[in-house]
Amino acid sequence: xxxxxxxxxxxxxxxASYNAMRASLxxxxxxxxxxxxxxxxxxxxxxxxxxxSGFLNQTGNPGYQDYYRMHGYERSVLATDIPQRIVxxxxxxxPFGRGTALGSxxxxxxxxxxxxxxxNGIVSVQSG
Numbered sequence: 001x002x003x004x005x006x007x008x009x010x011x012x013x014x015x016a017s018y019n020a021m022r023a024s025l026x027x028x029x030x031x032x033x034x035x036x037x038x039x040x041x042x043x044x045x046x047x048x049x050x051x052x053s054g055f056l057n058q059t060g061n062p063g064y065q066d067y068y069r070m071h072g073y074e075r076s077v078l079a080t081d082i083p084q085r086i087v088x089x090x091x092x093x094x095p096f097g098r099g100t101a102l103g104s105x106x107x108x109x110x111x112x113x114x115x116x117x118x119x120n121g122i123v124s125v126q127s128g
């Protein structure tokens with residue numbers, strides 16, 4: 001038996017605010033080595049969360065922490081907040097192939113195989 005008397009009402013009354021400070025440093029060396037490091041300090045505050053209501057509700061949206069105290073009273077740091085994050089990367093061109101320290105007299109076919117390679121690395125560390 002189908003009950004068509006149920007009506008769902010969905011209001012967009014949740015809110016969140018994100019504030020952050022970001023600092024970065026970029027390095028470009030004459031030997032081709034490049035790199036960067038970035039630090040982010042942030043805070044995510046709101047009155048909706050995807051963890052207190054069982055991830056997503058029936059509409060696919062996060063649920064309220066406390067429906068009756070939404071407007072300015074029920075705000076806190078959200079579970080998805082990442083207060084500190086530092087990311088670094090480096091790129092080093094390997095010295096193989098024509099015009100480099102190793103293999104400058106290399107034939108064309110060998111240069112196509114061994115030349116032009118770059119070693120890359122990325123590190124990301126965060127809290128939260």
